[in-house]
Amino acid sequence: MNRVIRDVRENELDAVLAMNNAAGAGILPIDGARLAWFWRHAAYFRVAEVDGQIAGFLIALMPVADYDSTNFRWFRERYPEFVYIDRIVVAGDHRGEGLGRVFYADVQSFAEVRSPRLACEVFVNTGNDPATIFHRSFGFREVGQQVLPASGLRAAYLVKDLCSFPWIQQTYLAEGRPGLPDLDWLRARALPEAAAPRRATGT
Numbered sequence: 001m002n003r004v005i006r007d008v009r010e011n012e013l014d015a016v017l018a019m020n021n022a023a024g025a026g027i028l029p030i031d032g033a034r035l036a037w038f039w040r041h042a043a044y045f046r047v048a049e050v051d052g053q054i055a056g057f058l059i060a061l062m063p064v065a066d067y068d069s070t071n072f073r074w075f076r077e078r079y080p081e082f083v084y085i086d087r088i089v090v091a092g093d094h095r096g097e098g099l100g101r102v103f104y105a106d107v108q109s110f111a112e113v114r115s116p117r118l119a120c121e122v123f124v125n126t127g128n129d130p131a132t133i134f135h136r137s138f139g140f141r142e143v144g145q146q147v148l149p150a151s152g153l154r155a156a157y158l159v160k161d162l163c164s165f166p167w168i169q170q171t172y173l174a175e176g177r178p179g180l181p182d183l184d185w186l187r188a189r190a191l192p193e194a195a196a197p198r199r200a201t202g203t
Contacts, residue, residue, distance in 0.1 A: 003099075004049045005106045007189055008057060012047060013039055016057050023089045025126045028151070040192055041065055043083070044110050048090070048099050056090035058103045062114070070148055071155055075119045078143075082159070083111035085120035104138055112162040113172075113180060121155040132156070 008016060013035055021029045038045055044060035061067055061084045063076050075082055085107060090099045111118050122131045124145070140158040147154050172180050180186045 002051050003102070005046050005102060006049065008039070008045045008047045010039060012054060015054050016047065019054070019057065019089050019091055020087065026123060026128045026131055027087055027089055043189060044107055045189065046106065048103065050094060055094040056088070056099050056103065058088040058107055059086045060084060060107055061086055071121045074144070074146065074157060079117065079119065081115045082117045082119040083107070083115045085118065100134060108162065112164045113168050113186060116162055116165045118160040118162065119158070121157050123153045124156045125154045
């Protein structure tokens with residue numbers, strides 16, 4: 001089995017949209033306009049390719065994103081710096097193959113040179129206990145809950161502190177320091193030029 005985690009390509013957005021909206025109760029559906037906004041503005045938007053086929057994706061945002069999401073705003077009101085995992089989806093026929101942990105290891109590698117924490121939420125009234133176990137076993141802790149007004153779902157807000165970031169910040173990112181080395185695995189995602197209004201709405 002050949003597995004690759006890489007940045008999404010624009011011609012793959014239809015497949016990503018279909019996968020998102022077939023994922024079930026743990027992932028809220030989106031439309032093509034929302035996904036196109038993620039394509040233009042998400043700091044992290046990668047897919048898992050297994051034997052040449054897309055098997056999953058993960059989207060994450062930084063606090064500078066103009067994202068009108070209840071969950072995203074909850075974190076932005078409380079933390080000045082974070083990388084927010086908006087959604088992760090693994091196709092049904094690839095679940096149980098460890099792609100979730102591969103994605104989380106990859107997004108943590110992305111985040112720990114940019115931010116002191118990863119943030120996300122899980123819905124706790126959908127019978128989604130495996131998601132809670134997964135995040136707790138990956139080092140996340142709960143920092144709050146709220147009921148979402150639009151859906152009535154209760155979201156538990158989770159944070160994982162990234163212990164390597166203080167050293168990265170002091171060595172590379174503080175004022176007068178050189179910045180991150182110009183290496184492929186450290187580069188930010190090359191965002192396409194935005195062709196639509198920056199604001200996106202979400203949950």
